[in-house]
Each structure stands twice: as C-alpha cells, then as structure tokens.
Amino acid sequence: MSSLLRIVRFTRELSPLYLLIIACSVVTAGTGLAVPFLIGHATDVVSNAVGGKITAGSATRTVLWLAFALLLAELANTVLSNVGGYFGDRMSNRLRTILSVRYFDKLLALPQRWFDTELTGTIVSRLNRSIAEISAFAKTFSNAFATMLITTFAVLVISAYYFWPLAVLLLIIFPVYVWLTALTSKKWQRIEGEKNEHVDHAGGRFAEVIGQIRVVKSFVREGSELSGFRSRFEATDDLTREQSAHWHRMDVLRRGVLNLIFFVIYAIIFVLTARGQFSLGQMVLLIQLMNMARDPVQSMSWVIDASQRAIAGSRDYFRVMETPVDPRTPHVIESHGDSDPLPEPVPDAPMIAFRDVRFAYEKDEDVLHGIGFDVRAGEKVALVGESGGGKSTIVNLLLGLYEARTGSVEIAGHPIDSLPLAELRRDVGVVFQDASLFSGTIRENIAYGRPDATDEEIREAARRANADRFVERFSAGYDTVIGERGLRLSGGQRQRIAVARAMLKDAPLLVLDEATSALDTKAERQVQAGLDELMAGRTSLIIAHRLSTIANVDTIVTLRDGHVDEIGSPEQLASSGGIYAELLSLQDSGRKKDLARFGFRV
Numbered sequence: 001m002s003s004l005l006r007i008v009r010f011t012r013e014l015s016p017l018y019l020l021i022i023a024c025s026v027v028t029a030g031t032g033l034a035v036p037f038l039i040g041h042a043t044d045v046v047s048n049a050v051g052g053k054i055t056a057g058s059a060t061r062t063v064l065w066l067a068f069a070l071l072l073a074e075l076a077n078t079v080l081s082n083v084g085g086y087f088g089d090r091m092s093n094r095l096r097t098i099l100s101v102r103y104f105d106k107l108l109a110l111p112q113r114w115f116d117t118e119l120t121g122t123i124v125s126r127l128n129r130s131i132a133e134i135s136a137f138a139k140t141f142s143n144a145f146a147t148m149l150i151t152t153f154a155v156l157v158i159s160a161y162y163f164w165p166l167a168v169l170l171l172i173i174f175p176v177y178v179w180l181t182a183l184t185s186k187k188w189q190r191i192e193g194e195k196n197e198h199v200d201h202a203g204g205r206f207a208e209v210i211g212q213i214r215v216v217k218s219f220v221r222e223g224s225e226l227s228g229f230r231s232r233f234e235a236t237d238d239l240t241r242e243q244s245a246h247w248h249r250m251d252v253l254r255r256g257v258l259n260l261i262f263f264v265i266y267a268i269i270f271v272l273t274a275r276g277q278f279s280l281g282q283m284v285l286l287i288q289l290m291n292m293a294r295d296p297v298q299s300m301s302w303v304i305d306a307s308q309r310a311i312a313g314s315r316d317y318f319r320v321m322e323t324p325v326d327p328r329t330p331h332v333i334e335s336h337g338d339s340d341p342l343p344e345p346v347p348d349a350p351m352i353a354f355r356d357v358r359f360a361y362e363k364d365e366d367v368l369h370g371i372g373f374d375v376r377a378g379e380k381v382a383l384v385g386e387s388g389g390g391k392s393t394i395v396n397l398l399l400g401l402y403e404a405r406t407g408s409v410e411i412a413g414h415p416i417d418s419l420p421l422a423e424l425r426r427d428v429g430v431v432f433q434d435a436s437l438f439s440g441t442i443r444e445n446i447a448y449g450r451p452d453a454t455d456e457e458i459r460e461a462a463r464r465a466n467a468d469r470f471v472e473r474f475s476a477g478y479d480t481v482i483g484e485r486g487l488r489l490s491g492g493q494r495q496r497i498a499v500a501r502a503m504l505k506d507a508p509l510l511v512l513d514e515a516t517s518a519l520d521t522k523a524e525r526q527v528q529a530g531l532d533e534l535m536a537g538r539t540s541l542i543i544a545h546r547l548s549t550i551a552n553v554d555t556i557v558t559l560r561d562g563h564v565d566e567i568g569s570p571e572q573l574a575s576s577g578g579i580y581a582e583l584l585s586l587q588d589s590g591r592k593k594d595l596a597r598f599g600f601r602v
C-alpha cells in the first residue's frame with residue numbers, strides 16, 4: 001500500500017481532484033444510505049396501517065411523500081455518482097499524464113550508461129504497462145470503491161447504534177479478508193513480476209525487430225523472431241493460468257468466509273425481529289444496509305486484484321524514478337535551478353585536454369589505458385586508430401556522456417565533471433557516425449539544435465553541407481518527411497543533413513565522428529569543403545576515415561589498444577614509422593582490406 005500512497009504524495013498537484021472525489025463519494029454514499037431509511041420508514045407506516053394503528057388515508061399520504069423523497073435521493077445519487085465518476089476519469093487521465101511526463105523527464109536525465117543495458121522497447125513497454133495499471137486502479141477506486149467504502153463505514157456505525165454485535169461481525173470480515181489476501185499476495189506479486197518481465201522483454205525485442213526490419217527480412221529471420229515473441233507470451237499464458245487458478249481458489253475461500261458471516265448476521269436480524277427487538281421497518285432497514293455493505297466486501301477481491309497490479313506497476317515506476325542522475329545533467333522538471341554559465345577559460349590552458357584518462361564501460365575492462373593529449377583553441381586534431389580502439393569513446397567522454405575512471409578530461413582548463421553539462425554541450429557541435437536523425441521534416445532535423453533558426457539560416461546551413469540540391473529536388477523540399485531515424489533518405493543524404501544540423505548550431509567546438517563516412521568520393525569532397533569552412537577558426541576533433549581528410553589537420557593523435565601511440569603533425573608522423581605512416585603506405589600499395597581495419601576508405 002505504501003507504493004500507492006507514494007503515488008498520491010508524488011502527484012500532490014492533484015490534491016484538489018482527490019478531495020473533490022472524496023467529497024462526491026461522501027455525498028453519494030449519504031444519498032445512497034437515505035434509501036434504506038426511507039424504505040424502512042415506509043415499511044413501518046404500512047405495517048402500522050395494516051395493524052390498524054393509523055388510518056389508511058394518512059398512511060397513503062406519508063408513503064407517497066416517502067416515495068417522492070426516495071425519488072429525490074435516487075436522482076441525487078445518480079447525479080452525484082456521475083459527477084464523482086467524471087472527476088475520477090479526469091484524475092486518472094491527469095495522473096497518467098503527470099506520471100508519463102515525469103518518467104520521460106527522468107529518462108532524459110539518466111546517465112548514458114543506464115541506456116547501454118536497457119532495450120528501447122522494454123523501456124516503452126514498462127512505462128505503458130506500469131502507468132496504465134496505476135491509472136486503471138485510480139479510476140476503479142475513485143469511480144465506485146471509495147463510495148462503497150464510505151457506505152460500509154456508515155453501515156458499521158448505524159449497525160452499532162441498533163445492535164453492536166452486528167457491527168462486530170461486520171468488522172471481523174475486514175481483517176479476515178486482509179489476512180487471506182496477505183497469505184497469497186507474495187505469490188501473486190512474484191508471478192506478476194515474472195509476467196511483466198516477459199511482456200517487457202517481448203516489447204523490447206518487438207521494437208528492435210520492427211526498427212531493423214530490413215535486416216530481419218534479408219537474413220530471413222521472421223520465423224525465429226516470431227517464435228521468440230510467441231514463446232514469451234506463451235510463458236505469460238502459463239503464468240496467468242497459475243495465477244488465475246490460485247486467485248479463484250482463494251476467492252472461493254474468501255467468499256465462503258464472507259457468506260458464513262453474512263448468514264450469521266441475517267439470522268440474528270430475523271431472530272431479533274421475531275422476538276420483537278426490531279420493528280419490521282428496522283428489519284428491512286438493517287437487511288438493506290447489510291446488502292449495501294456486502295457489495296463492497298464482495299468487490300474487494302477485484303479491487304485487491306487491481307491494487308496488486310497497481311502496486312507492481314508503481315514499484316517498477318519508482319525503480320526507474322529512483323535511479324540516481326548526475327546533478328549536472330539538464331533535468332527539466334525537477335530542475336536543479338538555472339544552469340550556471342561556463343566559467344572563464346583558464347589563461348593558456350588548452351581547449352580540450354585528456355590527462356592520463358582511464359575508462360571502462362564494463363567494470364575492470366579498461367577501454368582507454370591512460371590517454372593524454374591536448375587540443376589548443378582553433379586547432380584541428382584528428383584521432384586515428386584501429387576499429388574498436390576507443391576513438392568514439394573519447395568523444396563520449398568529451399561530451400560528458402560517461403565519466404573517466406581515473407585521470408581527467410578538461411575543457412578550457414576546467415575538469416569536465418565540475419562544468420554544467422548542458423552549457424558545455426551547447427558549445428559543442430557534433431556529427432555522429434550514424435547521422436542519428438529523427439522522424440519529422442528535413443527542416444525540423446536541421447534546426448534540431450536551434451529551433452528558432454530562420455528559413456534562410458536553415459537553407460544556408462544545408463547549402464554549406466551540400467544538402468540543398470538534393471533537398472530542393474524533393475517535391476516537398478525542406479518539408480519532406482524523412483521517416484523514422486531518417487530512413488527515407490540515403491545514407492549519404494542523412495549524413496549531409498546531420499552536417500547541416502551541426503553547421504546551424506554554430507558551436508565553437510566541433511566533433512566530427514566519421515562525419516562523411518557514408519558519402520561517395522565526390523559528395524565527400526563537397527561536404528568536406530563545407531566542413532573545412534566550418535572548422536576554420538574552430539577547435540575541432542575529427543575521427544576521420546579518409547587520409548585526404550587527415551592531411552589537412554594540425555595534429556594527428558594515433559591510438560593503439562586504448563593507448564596514445566604517437567602525436568604529431570601529418571608531416572612529422574608520415575616519416576615516424578607509426579600507424580599513420582603505415583596507413584600511407586597501405587594507401588600507396590592500394591591494400592584496401594588493410595585500410596578498412598582502420599575504418600578507412602581509399
């Protein structure tokens with residue numbers, strides 16, 4: 001239950017709605033309770049008339065007034081329960097929105113490392129499932145059960161007034177129910193957890209398969225993907241069967257106990273009426289009140305079922321919400337205040353400095369073994385090394401996506417872990433290896449880093465990235481929708497849009513992670529001209545895949561097995577006998593295969 005109370009505390013802004021729902025429930029319960037009193041009173045009036053204590057005429061008048069009051073009570077009950085239902089629906093929708101937005105906000109702030117181990121589809125599936133279960137329970141509870149609970153409480157008080165043992169018997173039902181539920185709750189929760197795991201995994205794989213449908217089709221893996229998906233759901237079927245059998249067994253037990261207690265209650269009422277302790281009207285009143293209490297008690301089993309799901313959902317929800325985030329990351333809702341500006345550069349400090357940096361993605365498996373190099377302001381530095389040698393990892397550290405295990409990464413003389421990350425990233429223009437575009441239009445993609453850019457600025461960025469001609473050939477031009485991850489564009493076109501995006505951002509620090517890797521020689525030359533223009537006067541770190549690109553840089557840093565092998569100008573390294581010289585000789589001898597080892601194209 002504490003998980004559910006936590007949801008209420010977590011969504012304090014909904015307090016007015018929560019209070020409105022409770023108020024509606026109290027009034028609805030009140031109008032509902034008026035009904036047995038009116039019928040009980042009418043029964044007494046009729047019985048007095050039959051017994052000759054009052055005249056038929058006066059009984060008729062009273063009974064008609066009572067019938068009219070009954071109509072009003074029923075009407076008020078109908079209206080108020082619907083008003084409560086409306087607020088209940090609104091609350092559940094608002095709850096869904098608030099929980100979803102906070103979840104997304106949290107995800108955006110989670111460290112990159114967290115995403116390395118989670119599948120996108122699993123995250124989405126978990127979000128949908130847990131929030132749907134929480135809001136479904138909130139709706140169920142507010143729409144009917146709150147009224148029923150209040151009614152039951154009122155019935156308890158009224159029964160205690162008429163004959164206290166009735167109230168005691170009613171009271172016994174609750175601990176018995178709670179005890180019987182607690183007996184099975186652990187097992188239920190375990191099965192629910194296992195089911196959720198299967199559903200989330202299936203969701204994760206589902207999203208991956210659909211996202212890479214071309215690969216699936218070309219390797220003819222539809223059958224095995226489908227059977228993997230099916231087996232996850234069949235496993236949940238088995239678990240559901242087990243859970244359902246268990247639940248129904250327990251329900252028979254719960255209802256058996258319930259029926260037994262109500263049997264005793266009814267018997268007491270009938271016997272006491274027969275002995276003259278209650279009038280006929282009081283008997284009718286008490287029987288109706290007991291029936292009113294019986295409804296919520298009986299429906300407790302499905303409320304318990306829904307609440308168990310909501311509890312499991314809120315546990316999953318808070319497990320993500322409790323994941324620690326780096327306080328320097330931009331966290332929009334639970335903002336850590338306005339981001340501090342970047343501090344003034346330390347005089348004479350290099351723009352970028354890696355100082356004996358060791359780094360591991362997995363514990364104890366170092367990928368970088370003491371990397372050290374400087375990039376001075378305005379300098380163009382290329383990283384060269386074998387595939388898997390750690391070039392992209394260096395970029396990841398530079399963007400503050402991961403933290404060095406030992407050593408430090410410094411920007412303008414300041415350790416990166418002391419800098420406001422959002423401000424730092426605003427100052428870096430990046431073109432990633434895989435272009436990384438979004439669904440939407442070309443215009444939106446180019447303006448992603450500067451949504452306020454004018455049409456003219458967007459076109460200018462596209463022109464400089466050599467993207468303008470192909471964009472203008474599309475009938476919708478810059479409004480062309482490019483599909484998920486830009487899949488409706490060719491690899492080279494995607495790359496040019498990504499270059500245009502970095503151009504428009506116009507950041508002082510530029511990172512090109514194989515920015516032109518998908519282009520043919522001609523297009524590459526054209527984009528390279530734009531990149532050269534962009535790099536002019538800017539500090540640039542380039543992971544290049546063509547020797548022609550590297551030839552224009554100021555400094556080359558070669559990497560071998562996570563170590564810096566050599567640092568120098570292209571001229572110095574050409575004759576040093578290291579990796580760069582090796583690359584040059586491979587190119588001269590036309591050994592494309594060996595060049596590919598370095599991710600190079602001739």
Ligand SMILES: Nc1ncnc2c1ncn2[C@@H]1O[C@H](COP(=O)(O)OP(=O)(O)OP(=O)(O)O)[C@@H](O)[C@H]1O
Pocket residue numbers: 116361362367385386387388389390391392393394598599
């Ligand atoms: N998110 C990650 N989790 C675990 N290991 C990773 C992760 N990313 C990269 N690695 C590992 O780190 C090493 C360096 O990878 P990195 O991507 O930095 O190499 P690279 O030099 O950029 O390679 P390439 O030229 O092929 O892109 C590789 O062994 C890779 O398997």
